[in-house]
Amino acid sequence: MSHHRRSAEAHPRVPADDVPHARTWMSWPSRRGVWGLRLGGVQEDIALIARTIAQFEPVVMCAPDDWTADKARARCGPAVEVITAIPTDDLWMRDIAPVFRRDGYGGLEAVVLNFNGWGNKQVHHDDARVAERLAAHRGLRHSFADFTGEGGAIETDGDGTVMATESSLVNRNRNRGMSRDEIEDAVLAAYGADRMIWLPGIEGKDITDDHVDVTSRFVRPGVVMVQLPPADRNDAWARDAREQFAVLSAATDARGRRLHVIVVHGPDSVRSRSSEFVDSYLNFHLVNGGVITAQFGDPYKDTAARDTLAAAFPGRTVVQLDVDRLMAGGGGIHCSTMHEPLP
Template structure:
């Protein structure tokens, strides 16, 4: 594959200019552009190799092993492009990922969370695609991610797609779409001055609907300031298909803030309708009773799964009964796809999971 040369587009992306707003280019959702659901056929999955010891410390080697495992698993079903910060780290990524994973250095990254930094791809129903950048700012300036701020536009350059900047700040993991006119998100993540200072919820909603080519937004309150993402929706609630949502529920004896949030999301989804007027069918998946990790940031989510061509890749936590039940629920939800469960505890101990570390690129 040809890699884009280092040039003005990357520098503009880093320093805030917007070459995508070119004269004569007006690629808007009003023209029929929309973000499809995760389960459409994919061209490839995008990932990023973690290499920063200042971010991961002693956990870096283990997290790299988990990312390599995810990449090898995805590559059995569809192509994987792994972005690496430089040639030295790229060699390590190639060795760990194997020959079926393509590693490039022309799109430098700071960390592994490609769901949040990558471009969001759109289609128009006529065989055309473009890419939208959500203006990643380190989850509300909690971390400095100079290279990651440019990733969305660089991916658009690599794929030779027109690029547009959304009129709000967010991350790919903060918004779920059914591909049929409905999106959902937590208020804590988007209606937050660390991302969208001075914008009302209505203004943010309009900007999200425009970027995603959607008609209705379902909001849940979420949890503010307890994790780096301010509670992304893709850990707890996911669209399975139009009209159907899956929500992970905690054990009955849990009363922490995350458990209360999950129950609130379940209640809101159970009473919600989508853009077509359908009352949402809500599938409950029970979270694990026990996990192997002691990390306070551990994400015990079966629903942070990644859908690929022919499979669904999710986590397992060593709770045999709950792991099995989650696998069965996902098999029923995605008939015809193999469900693969991975032990990626070290990654999930860092506050994210399999969906967080991947971004799908749909076919035209």
Template sequence: MNDDRSFLSRLFGAAPETDRRRPDGARPQRWVEPDDVPHARTWMSWPSRKSVWGRQLGGVQQDIALIARTIARFEPVTVCAPDDYSVREALSLCGPAVTVTAAVPTDDLWMRDTAPVFRRDADGRQDAVGLNFNGWGGKQTHRDDAEVAAGVAGLLRLPFSYAEFVGEGGSIETDGDGTLLATESSLVNKNRNRGMSRDEIEAAVLDVYGADRMIWVPGVKGRDITDNHIDVTSRFVRPGTVLVQLPPADRHDVWARDAREQFDILSGATDARGRRLRVIRVDGPDTVRSRDPQFVDSYLNFHLVNGAVIAARFGDRTKDEAARRTLAESFPGREVVQLDVDRLMAGGGGIHCSTMQEPLA
């Protein structure tokens, strides 16, 4: 592990000051910034285990490499890999613009859920918090992934602490202005937070994120590995504005019902500043190229980078283009780059799930 901060500064660039002061002038002691702030880099993880991916491993590696190369056009990317062999493998597919390190070993690729969340204070100082990743409630091996949050913080020499709840980065959406979104199915779940009430979990989450209000949606428990993370269906654009993806009218499965319920709840919700949320509808694809039942057909599992939005497309030209236009209108000044990453999406997650931004300090 290289602990030379000046080396990291030269490698990743300087970090100018940012300020997300609330409209009323008040700020918590520390808070998690929204995805749209300038980034120092994106963190990713290299999939290397056939015990997790089986015969799909090679294709998933190609998709992760494509995402890493694409992000590297806009900001630095660091990919964590479990060993020297995996480092060489990742470098061969990701190319020279991507940094790969074995300093933080990993089990799988879902960096959104294993990395720390980064916070800042009023003076721009950063710290990092681990959300106690436990393999989505013990559903997958996570010996190395449980240590990723502390490892990344140590590599960056940031103050580090653990939250008072168990969760994942993909289970919580923040506007950076006091309001969070989450599914009850993921956090209020005995496989993560046994013995804690919803109010106790809410208080612990708000404390870590420096937020004032949690908007809960019920979600879907026990039907996918994450117990239904919010970042597949509902995402903040900015304070007061949310994107929600809805399924085709002829879909009535559990996921379709959940999406419509999220849309209805958020359409009637107010945020921490008393604003009635503006909800922008995004129509999901009518057709996809995959028949895998785990396939995540989400346009909203996008990753914001400096100057761009990296999102998926599914081969439904009409809906792909409509989603591209909505993302471009929602994030003016950013290029929308749509990628074919079906093999990743068939693994139960997407582009946002495989990335974690580190804001500029």
């Protein structure tokens, strides 16, 4: 492997989600062993997300075999490219794809986060190899991060600051034997960042151990958005959200800015009865000219969330989708997508 001599100016860095994208990567759910009788409904939601994103930018959907790929094409329509070169086990592309990093020379490279099924909670024979295979498919040089994690576990502002929950990374099921400081150093090195903001999170309540991207997101450098629950909720997730709000409200970023925190209020009611349901407006996916997010059938809160996102991302069209069946599976729109930035 050739070693490029890096000048002092070259600073590889993972950019923020809001940069122009070349495409969005997705993965077609196909395993009855994972989804059981819910598979068809989840496929419909993934197809809806893919068709919606395709109105804004190219979408590449990975499928494990030709038979599955044909089903995906039939559901997604001609605007979505479906390929079998990168087989997958499940749909959570945010966590299994590589993180794309600008190399400092006008090019793109891929960082493999060593996906291990969120701490070996789910079979991931193919998913563990998606990051490498995707990099090879795109002809990108790749490197391995010095920690085990997932794209959905780490938010970056593209300007030197990242944030994550301790529960998802400082966890024996991902990084046994590593201290928080060692994990922090490894994350900062992988992302080309200078400062880590740690949020406590919740261990063991969901498959991800509480990924940050359902509760707190960077809007731009110096600005974060946090979803807060209705005042009468006091479950573990509600307490976690309030704690994230408190930490971020007191935090400064790599440039010394005190973070400005925009609040989105979570829905008062949802249609789903699933105990796994993720009622997050903040698990949105930014696309070229758009913001793709969820709605939950709570007219007042749905509208308020849409308006807050529209104000936070001026010039982007906010599209709200009913993806209840996906979100009953413990993740959302951001979780099921990975953006590939332009170099």
